Amino acid sequence: MKKKNIVILLCSIFLILVLAVTGCTGQVSPTPTPTPTAPAAPTSTPTATPKPTTPTPTTPVPPAAVDKTYNYLNPQGSFIPVQTKALAPRLDTIEGKTIYVVQGEADPVIFPALIERLKKDYTKTTWVYYLPSSSFGITAVDDTMKADAKAAIRGNGW
Secondary structure, eight states, rough: OOOOHHHHHHHHHHHHHHHHHHHHHHHOOOOOOOOOEEEEEEOOSOOOOOOOOOOOOOOOOOOOOOOOOOOOTTTOOOOOOOOOOOOOOHHHHHTOOOEEEEEOOOOOTTTHHHHHHHHHHHTTTTEEEEEOOSSOSOOOOHHHHHHHEEEEEEEEOO
């Protein structure tokens, strides 16, 4: 490291420590100022010289105790129960099956090329390119797809 960087780093650490220490000390009460006293009126009898009075330090009065309520968010979050379903059994073959290729959010280049390749390599399989009406995934799967499809290929290009 260069000397300049080390100096900047040490100054930064020093400033952080000063800020941390001054922030942790709490509120500092100002030093009390002595109140001037009026000179005594001269009397006919001589008296001893009065001793100079030193002001008594005043102790800061702590603020009244107040019940405070703090609101915060649970860092663990709240878990909503999710109903899970078992996966469909694996197909033994794709010959003669109808398989939907569902385009995701960010793959308008890859999936059209993928379906063309699948149609070329697997000619006995019916391939259906499905473009969801929503621009962000499948919002509602139509009944035709549910009844007709034996499988689906779904991918994200993110």
